[in-house]
Amino acid sequence: MAEGPPVDPEVVATDGVVALRPWREDDIPLLVELLTDPDIGRWIDQIPQPYTETDAREFLSTAGEALAFVDAVTGGVLGGLGMQWNPTADVAEVGYWIRHDARGRGLTARALVLLARRAVERGAARVQLRADVTNEASRRVAEKAGFQFEGVLRSERWSPRQQRRWNWAMYSLLPDELP
Numbered sequence: 001m002a003e004g005p006p007v008d009p010e011v012v013a014t015d016g017v018v019a020l021r022p023w024r025e026d027d028i029p030l031l032v033e034l035l036t037d038p039d040i041g042r043w044i045d046q047i048p049q050p051y052t053e054t055d056a057r058e059f060l061s062t063a064g065e066a067l068a069f070v071d072a073v074t075g076g077v078l079g080g081l082g083m084q085w086n087p088t089a090d091v092a093e094v095g096y097w098i099r100h101d102a103r104g105r106g107l108t109a110r111a112l113v114l115l116a117r118r119a120v121e122r123g124a125a126r127v128q129l130r131a132d133v134t135n136e137a138s139r140r141v142a143e144k145a146g147f148q149f150e151g152v153l154r155s156e157r158w159s160p161r162q163q164r165r166w167n168w169a170m171y172s173l174l175p176d177e178l179p
Contacts, residue, residue, distance in 0.1 A: 069111035147171035
């Protein structure tokens, strides 16, 4: 009987197609390369543009609940996920991005389901996310991962970099709705 690929000891969750693992120092050059993607900068205002090695090093030192999602077989980085908790630690807000050449294959939704399960296992009574109302791709990811559209947070935040206010589509997933 043939054995499967070696399991990365850093993997915190996997579905056999994608896996979640902490970011590593050796990911810095790839982070710089991937996060200069204009589409990522367009939709995620918190990612500095242009993105530099200094930004990547600062991110790694403060990443907290940020994880890479990787191909479960090859270990190649596909994108990133993050999770922040409310003050009472019962609501987790998540976010995500994926590299340009991996888009459109359902990989981000798979990774998002893994992250939502992780949040619920850690006590989240609600997992939520926001996507720009015009970011159709991100909204499809949320829906494919089982998140329910709740409404629009109109003019919710000012973006100094983009010189505009954000309208967010709000989505949530409750523990009994996990796919």
